[in-house]
Amino acid sequence: AQKVTQAQTEISVVEKEDVTLDCVYETRDTTYYLFWYKQPPSGELVFLIRRNSFDEQNEISGRYSWNFQKSTSSFNFTITASQVVDSAVYFCALSEGGYSTLTFGKGTMLLVSP
Amino acid sequence: EAGVTQFPSHSVIEKGQTVTLRCDPISGHDNLYWYRRVMGKEIKFLLHFVKESKQDESGMPNNRFLAERTGGTYSTLKVQPAELEDSGVYFCASSQDLRAGEAFFGQGTRLTVV
Numbered sequence: 001a002q003k004v005t006q007a008q009t010e011i012s013v014v015e016k017e018d019v020t021l022d023c024v025y026e027t028r029d030t031t032y033y034l035f036w037y038k039q040p041p042s043g044e045l046v047f048l049i050r051r052n053s054f055d056e057q058n059e060i061s062g063r064y065s066w067n068f069q070k071s072t073s074s075f076n077f078t079i080t081a082s083q084v085v086d087s088a089v090y091f092c093a094l095s096e097g098g099y100s101t102l103t104f105g106k107g108t109m110l111l112v113s114p
Numbered sequence: 115e116a117g118v119t120q121f122p123s124h125s126v127i128e129k130g131q132t133v134t135l136r137c138d139p140i141s142g143h144d145n146l147y148w149y150r151r152v153m154g155k156e157i158k159f160l161l162h163f164v165k166e167s168k169q170d171e172s173g174m175p176n177n178r179f180l181a182e183r184t185g186g187t188y189s190t191l192k193v194q195p196a197e198l199e200d201s202g203v204y205f206c207a208s209s210q211d212l213r214a215g216e217a218f219f220g221q222g223t224r225l226t227v228v
């Protein structure tokens with residue numbers, strides 16, 4: 001069965017600090033998809049990134065970067081030079097090949113102080 | 115283009131009452147999902163519609179929950195009778211195909227059973 005673990009429940013940083021959110025997953029499938037979603041105070045889940053299991057290239061999008069390592073079953077998310085607007089709950093999720101449902105981690109609450 | 119819309123945004127009901135949540139997916143999305151997050155825990159899958167058919171309802175907690183998707187458009191999730199443990203945030207999501215892209219989530223309905 002699939003599982004996603006986000007061991008960090010809450011992280012507090014000061015603006016401009018870099019922060020990494022950890023995500024470890026378990027799956028028996030060789031084909032799967034990994035996602036990160038952001039939940040700001042307004043409540044909706046905002047899609048950030050989707051990565052398939054055959055693409056281990058790291059990705060950078062502005063201040064956001066993702067490090068996918070199959071060897072350690074991790075898909076970590078780094079925010080560089082954090083800003084107050086980054087304060088939110090961040091969820092990592094897994095979708096196994098052939099299925100369309102998502103398995104989420106418990107989320108990491110990030111609080112960025114000015 | 116309108117996103118996924120959920121109604122109501124908040125609902126407070128007494129134990130034993132009935133509540134109906136509504137989700138309007140993005141137009142053209144055949145896949146519609148219901149998820150639930152109980153306080154402090156992970157977001158858990160409830161069920162998945164493909165058009166008007168229930169593809170997977172393995173996550174439905176018990177028979178007090180009834181989901182419908184009339185004509186493959188909007189969906190409703192009825193809880194009858196509501197219990198205290200049903201409190202949480204109910205998310206709806208829609209997608210074309212998770213293997214091709216992301217699921218788009220609504221802002222959620224916060225249900226409080228007192």
